[in-house]
Amino acid sequence: MKIIVATNRGGLEDDVSPVFGRCQTFTIIEAEGSEIKNVEVVPNQFANAVHGAGIQAGQWVVNQKAKAVIAGNFGPNVSSILQQAGIEMIVAQGKVKEVVEKYLRGELRSPSTPPSPYPYQPYQPPYQPYQPMPPYPYYPPPPPAIPSMSKEEEIKMLEEELRRIEDMLSAIKKRLEELKK
Numbered sequence: 001m002k003i004i005v006a007t008n009r010g011g012l013e014d015d016v017s018p019v020f021g022r023c024q025t026f027t028i029i030e031a032e033g034s035e036i037k038n039v040e041v042v043p044n045q046f047a048n049a050v051h052g053a054g055i056q057a058g059q060w061v062v063n064q065k066a067k068a069v070i071a072g073n074f075g076p077n078v079s080s081i082l083q084q085a086g087i088e089m090i091v092a093q094g095k096v097k098e099v100v101e102k103y104l105r106g107e108l109r110s111p112s113t114p115p116s117p118y119p120y121q122p123y124q125p126p127y128q129p130y131q132p133m134p135p136y137p138y139y140p141p142p143p144p145a146i147p148s149m150s151k152e153e154e155i156k157m158l159e160e161e162l163r164r165i166e167d168m169l170s171a172i173k174k175r176l177e178e179l180k181k
Contacts, residue, residue: 003029003103004061005096006071010041012097018072018157021054022047022164027096028064034104036097050167054078061087070099070108073157 006023007014017023023044030038046056058078061069068088082089088110092099102108 001031001068002064002066003031003100004064004066004069005029005100006044006069007041007096012036012039012095012100014096016070016072016093016096016099018093018153019160020069020071020074021057021078022160023057023071026057026061028066029096029100031100031104034101036100036104051171052077053164055081058082068103070096070103 005027006017006020007025007027008017008023010025010027012027014025014027024047026042026044028040028042029036044057046053046060049056054075055077058081062081062085066087068090069082070090070092072093073091074082074089079089090099090103090108090110092102092108099108
């Protein structure tokens, strides 16, 4: 079984990264039963992407044929990709080795599926009442602070989220200008 963990430096002694798409490294763990057999650290080639770091990293995880992926947080776009591929998403924090061992013992599970952030409604049979679409574009609220996260880690995570939102806003403004021409 292959488990991929979002990490900062990588390896079993590193901490699980509080973010998935922009983590610095991925620690790839091969396990049999409850035993860790092999560990490999690879840099996250999408960490500095202008747009879609989580989506690109999520597709990379799918291509690795992982059974589970572990991180401190997953964005809504990557969650959709990983769910469609049947990959378990484990939200956890702590040392990689301890978290993976807990997962292998069955002590960690995927959180319930979050509501879709996309501005569309799935097909509903005619007998159901009309449900209006949320205003476009819908951006989910920022993730709540993780209590055991250090102040510096939380600042870094929030700055990364702010940079991502600013990039998205810039792209929206650019597209609006193109459409107005």
